[in-house]
Amino acid sequence: MAYREYKFGTMMIATLFVVTLSITILFPTLQMAKIPPTATAVQKAKDYGTESGWTAEDPMMTGDNRPTMIGKGKVVFIREGCWWCHTLLPEQTQDWQYFGAPPTAADFVGESPTVFGSDRKAPDLLHVGSRLPIKGWHLVHHANPRAVQPKSMMPAFNYLRKKDLDALADYMASLK
Structure with a gap:
């Protein structure tokens, strides 16, 4: 009843x-x-690829399909959850006067996942390669963040293999 x-x-x-x-x-x-892709999205597709589901260690990926070091760095960025705190789609600020027009949703067409970021607990990484172009800085920062930023909340990624840290540093340096 x-x-x-x-x-x-x-x-x-x-x-x-x-x-x-x-x-x-x-x-x-x-x-x-x-949404149709912009020129930025097309360039990203050329640089990083648009396929998802592959890993940086996949032995079957050879020739033109093999991910670049930057593409492997993006895989590490996604796998380690960096996008939970960092974003690649920052809020509009006066920085756009220096870096150019802000990104739009169309700039991320073809990416899976889009790694916009979700929490904004950490700095925006859209132009980190322009602000910090030195790969060595990124290597130290990812292995021990408090070595370069004493008050950093970021966890240390010192457990990553050297080639994963190298790929992540290359990916950060490519974000210009």
Whole structure:
């Protein structure tokens, strides 16, 4: 008997859940699929590739399909969760006068995942290669962040293999 009394309410809650989920996930995904890529997105596709699901260690990736060192660095960036705190889509500031126009959603067409960043606990990395072009600095910073930034909240990534740290440093230096 209780089920019949709450049947309408249960159906309304389920409907509300499906509608909310559609609005938050499905509709933005469909909108993103309609956005044509910009020249920046096309260049990124050439530099880093657009395929997802491969790892930097995949022995089957050879020739033109083999990821570049920068592409491997992006894999490390994603795998280690750097994008939880850092973003590549910063808020608009006076920096745009120096670095040029801010990025748009169309600049990230073809990327999977897009690594926009989610938390902004750490500095924006969009132009970190212009601000800090020295690979050695990035190597030290990722292995022991407090060696170069004493008050850094960033965890040390000293457990990464040297080739992963090298790839990550190359990726950071490429973000200009």
